[in-house]
Amino acid sequence: MTEHLIQGERVTMPVEIRDASACTAVFAVRADEVRSVLGHAGVAPAEPVPGRALCSLVFVRYLDGDLGPYHEFGVVFLIRSPAGRGLGAFVHWLPVNQSFTLEAGRSIWGFPKEMADIELGFSGGTGRCAVHLEGERVLELLVWPGVPVPARGAGTSVDAYTYADGALRRTPWRLHGAGVRARPGGAVLRLGEHPVAAELRRMGLPGRALVSSGIARMRMSFGDAEVLR
Amino acid sequence: MTALVTGAASGLGRLAALRLAAAGTPVAAVDLDADGLAGTVRRAPAMRAYPCDVTEQAPVQATVDAATAELGPIELVVHAAGLCRIGRALEQPLDTLRRVFEVNYLGTVHVARASMPGMIERGRGTLVVFGSLAGWLPSPRLAAYSSSKFAVTAFCEVLAQETAGTGVRILCPCPDHVETPLAEQVRATDPAVLGGRRGADPASVLDAVDRAIADPRAPLFVFPAAGTRALWRARRFAPRLLGRLITRFVRPSD
Numbered sequence: 001m002t003e004h005l006i007q008g009e010r011v012t013m014p015v016e017i018r019d020a021s022a023c024t025a026v027f028a029v030r031a032d033e034v035r036s037v038l039g040h041a042g043v044a045p046a047e048p049v050p051g052r053a054l055c056s057l058v059f060v061r062y063l064d065g066d067l068g069p070y071h072e073f074g075v076v077f078l079i080r081s082p083a084g085r086g087l088g089a090f091v092h093w094l095p096v097n098q099s100f101t102l103e104a105g106r107s108i109w110g111f112p113k114e115m116a117d118i119e120l121g122f123s124g125g126t127g128r129c130a131v132h133l134e135g136e137r138v139l140e141l142l143v144w145p146g147v148p149v150p151a152r153g154a155g156t157s158v159d160a161y162t163y164a165d166g167a168l169r170r171t172p173w174r175l176h177g178a179g180v181r182a183r184p185g186g187a188v189l190r191l192g193e194h195p196v197a198a199e200l201r202r203m204g205l206p207g208r209a210l211v212s213s214g215i216a217r218m219r220m221s222f223g224d225a226e227v228l229r
Numbered sequence: 230m231t232a233l234v235t236g237a238a239s240g241l242g243r244l245a246a247l248r249l250a251a252a253g254t255p256v257a258a259v260d261l262d263a264d265g266l267a268g269t270v271r272r273a274p275a276m277r278a279y280p281c282d283v284t285e286q287a288p289v290q291a292t293v294d295a296a297t298a299e300l301g302p303i304e305l306v307v308h309a310a311g312l313c314r315i316g317r318a319l320e321q322p323l324d325t326l327r328r329v330f331e332v333n334y335l336g337t338v339h340v341a342r343a344s345m346p347g348m349i350e351r352g353r354g355t356l357v358v359f360g361s362l363a364g365w366l367p368s369p370r371l372a373a374y375s376s377s378k379f380a381v382t383a384f385c386e387v388l389a390q391e392t393a394g395t396g397v398r399i400l401c402p403c404p405d406h407v408e409t410p411l412a413e414q415v416r417a418t419d420p421a422v423l424g425g426r427r428g429a430d431p432a433s434v435l436d437a438v439d440r441a442i443a444d445p446r447a448p449l450f451v452f453p454a455a456g457t458r459a460l461w462r463a464r465r466f467a468p469r470l471l472g473r474l475i476t477r478f479v480r481p482s483d
Binding site for chain 1: 244247248250251252253271272273274275276432436439440443
């Protein structure tokens with residue numbers, strides 16, 4: 001069992017999240033723009049329809065977990081696995097609002113975390129999130145309640161890929177959700193003027209979401225990252 | 230904005246403290262259980278632990294003073310510290326009854342007296358005191374708990390009357406039983422006291438409290454679920470019928 005020292009505290013692997021809530025919205029975006037954004041990492045987006053890639057916007061409220069309580073926003077692309085066949089989730093941008101998780105995320109997994117002001121709420125089944133960086137509005141995302149989806153007992157495993165300091169890493173990520181609701185569409189995205197918003201706009205956002213979902217109670221676990229190259 | 234949360238070592242208090250800390254709000258986490266409190270504030274840079282017994286005025290005042298000095302003026306107080314002990318009205322040991330009153334009723338008085346004057350002086354703030362449906366609706370074996378929550382209900386209403394117009398709001402959420410360690414403990418002693426029913430999800434209770442905090446027109450007493458509101462109405466408009474139903478369906482084992 002490996003350990004990492006973060007802000008003077010020992011974090012043992014795998015990192016466990018026992019209680020979190022999240023909303024996601026999946027958008028079809030321009031694959032050529034995604035390819036140029038991901039070029040530096042040497043990975044390519046999956047294109048379920050030629051010319052279109054999938055971009056997930058996600059916001060999470062972590063309550064009980066090994067990285068403490070915090071808010072997080074994520075921009076994630078579905079990619080072709082760089083290590084063989086299959087698919088993976090490339091974490092492109094992952095702002096958080098607390099220092100402990102910032103340091104842990106960067107140093108343990110190379111997650112592209114940075115400090116931001118992240119307001120979010122999950123009232124009455126509707127999730128809303130606003131991200132500000134250095135006082136500037138980056139984006140706002142609203143996710144409407146969907147219809148209940150039966151939870152899969154065993155949960156899901158995903159390979160999360162990150163690229164930091166010249167290294168491509170793969171992190172085994174397990175998640176299990178309860179109180180899952182989903183629907184087609186169901187998301188409203190508003191983009192600000194920040195460079196990150198401009199990048200998303202070049203990909204064709206905002207637009208109509210393919211599908212959006214909310215997870216009331218989520219458990220997750222993150223293993224140690226493996227450097228691929 | 231700085232928040233102070235009592236009962237932060239477990240249950241609703243812990244969840245409320247974690248939600249506030251996740252949002253980056255500086256939180257003074259208060260509880261008698263120092264070990265449990267250490268678990269709540271672990272790896273939460275925005276949170277600080279203040280072990281404190283709410284049954285005495287002086288330590289509560291000292292905690293509010295220390296938290297104000299270290300984290301800033303307190304604008305939101307969530308008073309979730311509470312204790313439930315079940316027993317027959319004529320037989321429950323007096324020490325137990327006294328303890329329940331000291332935590333639930335006097336604890337509320339102490340927290341209000343320590344935190345309200347500063348908020349009134351600044352002309353803004355919110356005091357959230359967890360009452361209970363048991364503070365409106367008595368049921369068998371809950372004499373001590375229910376009476377103490379009746380006292381909390383009355384105290385909150387008087388406090389709201391006396392501080393109207395000061396800019397400080399008082400909210401008293403009154404949930405039916407919630408699936409927290411408090412309910413688990415009651416169930417472990419005698420599940421029939423809770424009528425054999427499953428309680429509310431703590432997250433949904435706190436969602437209702439969040440909505441009330443966000444709504445300036447929310448009433449003093451917040452009933453977080455439709456079923457709870459229905460029981461409260463039945464208590465007001467059909468008290469004899471509801472009383473008969475309770476004595477029929479709530480059958481403690483001893």
